[in-house]
Amino acid sequence: MKIAISYPEVEQQILKAAKAPVKLSFVDRDSVNVAYGKKILLMTISVKLTVVRIQGNDIFFKYDGGAPLDMVISGITQYLTKSKLGEIIEPKENHTILVHLQNIPQLKKALEILSPKAINFTNDGIALTLAFND
Incomplete structure (x- = not known):
């Protein structure tokens, strides 16, 4: 099963939850660029996040x-x-950020019966592949 989430949807949820304006943009299949919208020292902060693994x-x-x-x-x-x-x-240490999917309210129910198997980025958003739990 695949779930597609557009970048604007994710940006809106982050803004709503943390009052932090971010902009997501496609880099490649495994990476997304995250730009933090508040000006810090007259610069917008931008960082490339790359998926390391799903556990x-x-x-x-x-x-x-x-x-x-x-x-x-x-x-x-x-x-x-x-x-x-x-x-x-x-x-986490060593330039790592851990995202706990089970703590995202919109995914909580789905993750009771499904497990993430892959995450990929597209020009339009995030593609999450899930499979039924054994």
Whole structure:
């Protein structure tokens, strides 16, 4: 089973939950660019997230960055974890961000009987492939 979620839908949910304006854009099949809309030091912060793996109902993303970007990403993720997204997004070590799909209200029921098998990005949005639990 495949679920398609448009980038504007995800952006709207993030804005609603965390009051954080983000813009998502396609990079390649495994990567999406996330631009944080609030101006920080007169710049828009942008980072490429790449899917590393799916483990159970969790998706691990990796981002590229040096020390300055790490500080900014750390601040943004700390802000997000204090919002309604705190149960969904978990910053990890080594430029990794963990997304807990089971904590997304719109997916909670579906994940009781389905498990994520793959996630891909398209020009239009996110394609999540699910299979029935054994």
